[in-house]
Amino acid sequence: xxxVFDGIDARNAGFIRKQHVFxxxxxxxxDEGLVxxxxxxxxxxxxxxxxxxxxxxxxxSGIETVAHVRENGRIVLMFCAFEGPPRILRLxxxxxxxxxxxxxxxxxxxxxGDYRNARTILRVKVDRVSDSCxxxxxxxxxxxxxxxxxxxxxxxxxxxxxxxxxxxxxxSLDGLPGLRGGS
Numbered sequence: 001x002x003x004v005f006d007g008i009d010a011r012n013a014g015f016i017r018k019q020h021v022f023x024x025x026x027x028x029x030x031d032e033g034l035v036x037x038x039x040x041x042x043x044x045x046x047x048x049x050x051x052x053x054x055x056x057x058x059x060x061s062g063i064e065t066v067a068h069v070r071e072n073g074r075i076v077l078m079f080c081a082f083e084g085p086p087r088i089l090r091l092x093x094x095x096x097x098x099x100x101x102x103x104x105x106x107x108x109x110x111x112x113g114d115y116r117n118a119r120t121i122l123r124v125k126v127d128r129v130s131d132s133c134x135x136x137x138x139x140x141x142x143x144x145x146x147x148x149x150x151x152x153x154x155x156x157x158x159x160x161x162x163x164x165x166x167x168x169x170x171x172s173l174d175g176l177p178g179l180r181g182g183s
Contacts, residue, residue: 002132007050008091012129015089016047016079020142023078024055024122026068026095033174036064041145043118045077046111051126053077053091054098054108058149059117059161063169063178066120069095071176075124083141086134093126099180117153119165119179 005012016022021041027033043056055077057066069075075095081087098104098121108121153161169179 002130005129005131008047008053008126008129009050012089012131013047015081015087016045016053018084019079019081020145021080021082022055023080024065025076025078026065026074028068028172028174028176029072030174034064036062036068038065043115044112046108048111048123052123053126054111054121054123056109056112056115056118057120057122058115059119059153059165059169060149061168062173064172065122066097066169067172067174067176067178069097069122070178075122077124080137081134082137082139086137086139088132088134088137090128090130090132091124091126092128092130093124096123096125097121098123115150115153116158117149117161119169 008016021039022045023037023039025035025037027035040055043058045053045055047053073094073096075093077091079089098108100118105121108123109118156164165179171178
């Protein structure tokens with residue numbers, strides 16, 4: 001039976017830290033807009049306090065999460081146990097996009113590894129923490145992190161990465177603004 005928690009307590013924090021992947025879902029205000037669901041793994045996630053988390057967002061081919069959070073702030077992070085006892089944990093909240101050069105960037109970036117392709121940090125003020133059984137989630141074994149994104153980044157100089165961000169991260173699929181520097 002699912003439970004709602006007052007915040008991210010020690011048990012929930014321990015569960016979150018054990019997961020190798022989590023999922024982020026957002027949606028635009030518009031009824032005809034596209035709902036977005038993205039897996040996250042390499043970037044990592046920092047638990048800042050019992051009501052705040054942040055994760056490092058690496059360059060990719062889309063900018064949906066950033067665009068949706070800029071527009072309306074709504075976001076949910078979901079963690080599934082693929083190993084061990086079944087469990088799903090959701091963090092519902094309001095997100096904020098922090099880009100390099102913003103006032104909070106350096107302090108937040110210190111929570112993560114050093115990535116040349118870091119484009120934003122998503123900080124989430126968590127309004128609701130809940131879990132559910134996860135009985136229907138298959139059991140998998142973790143093999144390791146994929147290296148393709150880092151290898152792709154290593155093959156490109158900074159100017160090429162900036163051009164890529166301008167081309168692919170300026171607007172969402174729905175035409176919402178993405179990265180400030182990407183327009």
